[in-house]
Amino acid sequence: NKPWITSNANGEYTLFKNLPTSQEIAEYHQDLDGYLQNFMRYFLKNPKAFRVSEGIQLLKNHYFPVMDPIENFTIEVAEVTSDFYFPYPAIYNLLMHQGPKWYYYLEYIGKLSGHNMS
Known part of the structure; x- marks a missing residue:
């Protein structure tokens, strides 16, 4: 079997943060x-x-324990959407793949990440 290499990065939800309209x-x-x-x-x-x-209830408990304020809800929508497109498929495919596999989680810490660099 061929090797499988995949990765995810923190902050991928920002791709979806401004996608839905108000x-x-x-x-x-x-x-x-x-x-x-x-x-x-x-x-x-x-x-x-x-x-x-069952899945809806699990997602609500994990991502939406508090629905307000709307700004937090917007971020939670972006996070659940991002996870549907990035980590969940990566993990699913890692579980299904029968050959060697590697998974990397990358974390960007810099000016745009919101982390204090000092």
Whole structure:
């Protein structure tokens, strides 16, 4: 089997932070279950209904323990969206791959990261 090498980086959620409009964020805030259900159905491909319900509850508990203020909710939407596109697929493929595998987690610490460099 061929080797599998993949990685993720901290802050990938910033790619999605300004993507939804304020109206879309308000809609997600009002119907969080519907928003998460769409993602679950898309990524799981023909999931069983009980798995979607369980998944939604797990995601809500992890990413959305507090729904307000809206600024925090916006960041949480970006984080869950980012995780659907980056870490979750990487981890899934690592679990499925039968050959040698390496996973790297990269952390950027610099001016744009928000970390205090002093």
